[in-house]
Amino acid sequence: MLSEFQKTLLQSVKAFQSTQLVKNKYENVLQHLDSGIILFDSEGVLTFVNVEMAKLMELPRQSLIGCNLLQMLRHPHLSRYLKRKVIRIYRETFLYGKKFHELVDEYGRNWLITITYGDQMDGDFLLSVKDVSDYKRIEQTAYHNDKLAMLGKISAAIAHEIRNPLTSIRGFIQLLRPHLIQLGRDEYARIILAEIDRANDIIHEFLNSSKPSAPLKSVIDIPTLLGEVVLLTESEALMKNCEIVLSLPEDSSMTVSIDTKQIKQVLLNIIKNAMEAIEEMDAEHRGMIDISAHSEGELVYITIRDNGNGMDQNLMNRLFDPFFTTKEKGTGLGLSVSYRIIKNHRGHISVDSTKGIGTVFEITLPMVDSKSAVVGASQ
Structure with missing residues (x-):
């Protein structure tokens, strides 16, 4: 009877140790993510914060555990700038119900704020913060390249068609110029020619912007x-x-x-x-x-x-x-x-x-x- 009890107790201890190992393993993974992670329980009390989030908030992790949102905002070492950001994140995610929110900090870096809650979280609220500046730059570069590709198609279709009539107009104005001089209106011819040349310069820029010539190095x-x-x-x-x-x-x-x-x-x-x-x-x-x-x-x-x-x-x-x-x-x-x-x-x-x-x-x-x-x- 006693041996059965000892055997059951030993199995329970092993199960507990195994569960604790798994818990420690996943907690260690969360601690070393490049995203800031913070977890509030159903009562609004902060129960977990990883190293990256503590670094972003510029506060020791242990000083945050057990705080609610109001206590966190009243933290004596939380900067005024970060207080404003926390309030903004709270308003956008909790009050307005946005599960995804983007913001730009004072250094021009882009941050993606994600909140997860619901039945799968057993009443807890998981907030993650990730620096997505590199992704934004890649996205902006791709968007810019798409614009340039579109510009190339437009220029190929219309630039030469505009240049041809401008060349004809310029030729006829030069033929008419002696008559305009006789009428004392040479200034008209000069302005028309200057504007045609300016239009040609714009078309030249237009063509170069769509497809600059290969470098002659x-x-x-x-x-x-x-x-x-x-x-x-x-x-x-x-x-x-x-x-x-x-x-x-x-x-x-x-x-x-x-x-x-x-x-x-x-x-x-x-x-x-x-x-x-x-x-x-x-x-x-x-x-x-x-x-x-x-x-x-x-x-x-x-x-x-x-x-x-x-x-x-x-x-x-x-x-x-x-x-x-x-x-x-x-x-x-x-x-x-x-x-x-x-x-x-x-x-x-x-x-x-x-x-x-x-x-x-x-x-x-x-x-x-x-x-x-x-x-x-x-x-």
Whole structure:
């Protein structure tokens, strides 16, 4: 009789130990997830919080266990910013019943908030927070590429059909010009020709943005390239009360294989935009455009920084979209063309900006070693 009892007790202990091992195993998995996890019971008391969530909240895990939502909000070490975020998440998920909610933090990172509850949770509420910034960037890149593909189809269909009648109109206006001069109306002909040329320039941008020509690469040193760009822009900059400063590291080899004309087009476009952003500031504002370059590993980084008007996050998100512009006479194609050119060079272009402070563009290009440079120059 006693042995049967001992046997049953031993089995119960083993079952308990097995259950505890399984529990510890799954808890360990939850602790090391890259998502923040927090669990409230049916009474609204916090019963579990993993390492990632405690890190996001910048609070020790043990100080959160056993708190309800109100006590958590009153935590002396919870920042005011995080309190606002917690209240917003509570409102969106619990009050409005949204099981999925997205928010952007002060650093521009995207977060996906998910809440799980119901019969399968036995009355508990599981809240998870995951950084989805990388997925958002991939999604935005795919969306941008879809737009460019659509632009290519449109341009192939209509661009040449527009150019042909413009060429005919231009020819007839030139034939009529002597008669207009006799009538004292040469100004009319000049304006018409200028507008036709402007329309042709827009169509040229349109075609380039949909399908920039394949790069005709040659080997060039980045300091040489940037020096030429500064020479092309510094006189216009001075006229617009801007100073262009070129900063380059000493004794640094930064050789790239690029289509010099195309990359110059990108750099000149960014510098022109910087001048226009500076013009939007107060007339007494002294404009500064800093151009620098440095190498890291097999990449060269070109940075163009201005102290112009800057832009907000919404504007930055659409900056490389075709046809998006804030200028009255802009086509919205300059930066989308630049994006395609850098992409065709296996590079990357990014922007960071603060309204009222300025904007920073960074272009990354792959470098070539001395052996590749010799091969590239001979081709």
